[in-house]
Amino acid sequence: MLQLEKLTKSYYGKRALQDISLSFPRGEIVGLFGENGAGKTTLMKCILGLLRFEGSVTLDGAPVSRKNIALLSFGTSEHSFFPNLSAQAHRDFYRAHFPRFLDARFTSLMDFFSLPMHRPLRTFSTGQKNQFEVILALSQGADYILLDEPFAGNDIFNREDFYKVLAGILEPRETILLSTHLIEEVAGFVGRAVLLHKGCVAGDLSDWEDEGKSLMDVVRETYRYRPDRVGKALDALVGEESK
Amino acid sequence: MRRKLQECVPPWISPFHVCKSFAAGLGAAAVYSLLRFLLAYFQVYSQLWERDWRTGNMVLREDAQMTPFGELLFPALLGFAVAAAVMLCLAAFYYGSFSRGSHSLYLMRRLPDRWELARRCLCLPFAGFLLAAAAAALFSLAFFALYRLVTPPQCLPFY
Numbered sequence: 001m002l003q004l005e006k007l008t009k010s011y012y013g014k015r016a017l018q019d020i021s022l023s024f025p026r027g028e029i030v031g032l033f034g035e036n037g038a039g040k041t042t043l044m045k046c047i048l049g050l051l052r053f054e055g056s057v058t059l060d061g062a063p064v065s066r067k068n069i070a071l072l073s074f075g076t077s078e079h080s081f082f083p084n085l086s087a088q089a090h091r092d093f094y095r096a097h098f099p100r101f102l103d104a105r106f107t108s109l110m111d112f113f114s115l116p117m118h119r120p121l122r123t124f125s126t127g128q129k130n131q132f133e134v135i136l137a138l139s140q141g142a143d144y145i146l147l148d149e150p151f152a153g154n155d156i157f158n159r160e161d162f163y164k165v166l167a168g169i170l171e172p173r174e175t176i177l178l179s180t181h182l183i184e185e186v187a188g189f190v191g192r193a194v195l196l197h198k199g200c201v202a203g204d205l206s207d208w209e210d211e212g213k214s215l216m217d218v219v220r221e222t223y224r225y226r227p228d229r230v231g232k233a234l235d236a237l238v239g240e241e242s243k
Numbered sequence: 244m245r246r247k248l249q250e251c252v253p254p255w256i257s258p259f260h261v262c263k264s265f266a267a268g269l270g271a272a273a274v275y276s277l278l279r280f281l282l283a284y285f286q287v288y289s290q291l292w293e294r295d296w297r298t299g300n301m302v303l304r305e306d307a308q309m310t311p312f313g314e315l316l317f318p319a320l321l322g323f324a325v326a327a328a329v330m331l332c333l334a335a336f337y338y339g340s341f342s343r344g345s346h347s348l349y350l351m352r353r354l355p356d357r358w359e360l361a362r363r364c365l366c367l368p369f370a371g372f373l374l375a376a377a378a379a380a381l382f383s384l385a386f387f388a389l390y391r392l393v394t395p396p397q398c399l400p401f402y
Contacts (some may be wrong), residue, residue: 066357082345084255
């Protein structure tokens with residue numbers, strides 16, 4: 001269980017995250033949603049210990065430290081691979097540092113996406129780089145896989161393929177925390193949705209289908225989205241111009 | 244050995260290339276140091292003497308006084324100081340390189356081995372810094388020996 005207790009993070013006095021308390025049991029696929037600046041990336045970086053914060057993050061009851069950090073993996077649209085190394089060299093590096101590295105999964109995902117093994121990553125397209133980033137996160141052998149906007153720059157077919165593959169390969173012990181703006185796309189893939197708004201948890205939902213609603217409807221309700229605001233804005237703009 | 248060395252630099256950098264470059268730099272620093280010291284020393288040394296016009300021989304001037312060793316030495320060590328400074332800059336360059344082109348720093352900071360990042364950024368530069376310092380010390384000793392043995396004793400500042 002990954003547990004966050006009263007996690008608070010400030011940047012130069014400005015609160016980025018406020019009293020976030022959440023728990024993620026093993027085997028869940030959780031969507032982390034929120035507008036730009038809601039705190040999704042900051043939350044992930046705090047979990048990984050890349051940022052200092054107040055509060056606590058525990059993994060199976062123990063604080064995140066070098067002893068258990070290999071239980072967490074991270075795939076980010078900012079990319080965390082070495083651009084000058086090949087995929088093969090990355091595999092060797094991960095093998096050396098993460099004893100539970102999943103070689104077979106790495107190879108089959110590389111094959112599935114037809115990614116070259118011997119070319120430096122810097123020569124990959126943006127889509128290929130994203131795919132490789134996610135492959136590394138999935139192959140590390142972690143129990144908690146944090147993916148931050150992993151598909152930014154990938155086409156729709158690519159993304160759909162990835163969701164299918166992900167759903168097919170995950171083991172019961174593996175938890176995915178997926179931050180994305182593509183709510184409708186991942187609606188059928190995630191089993192739980194955590195909504196962030198201005199650094200706070202605005203909703204933690206898991207049974208929207210039982211209520212006969214779509215994830216998008218629930219998100220709109222939670223954020224009190226006003227569908228008429230576009231029309232009003234356009235009316236105001238057009239009215240002003242015709243004057 | 245090869246593997247151990249590779250673990251002392253960022254993964255995409257060849258340690259042998261770095262070592263070769265450093266050896267070339269250290270060699271250049273040694274040549275510069277040697278030339279600079281010898282030229283300065285023998286220029287000052289020649290000023291200790293004057294020609295006796297009656298006999299035609301070179302004789303020690305009455306007020307001859309050798310320039311203090313430190314004044315001759317420190318400019319000659321400039322090459323080693325530059326080599327050591329480059330090594331310190333290299334450590335900063337290595338650290339920065341984990342944020343160029345991607346944020347591989349995120350990966351390095353979440354590795355189970357807490358010293359991995361420090362080792363890859365500091366090991367070789369620190370070893371280079373120590374080598375440059377050791378070479379400077381060795382050359383200083385050799386220069387001091389030359390200074391003491393060649394300079395007429397009565398001209399030494401501390402005689």
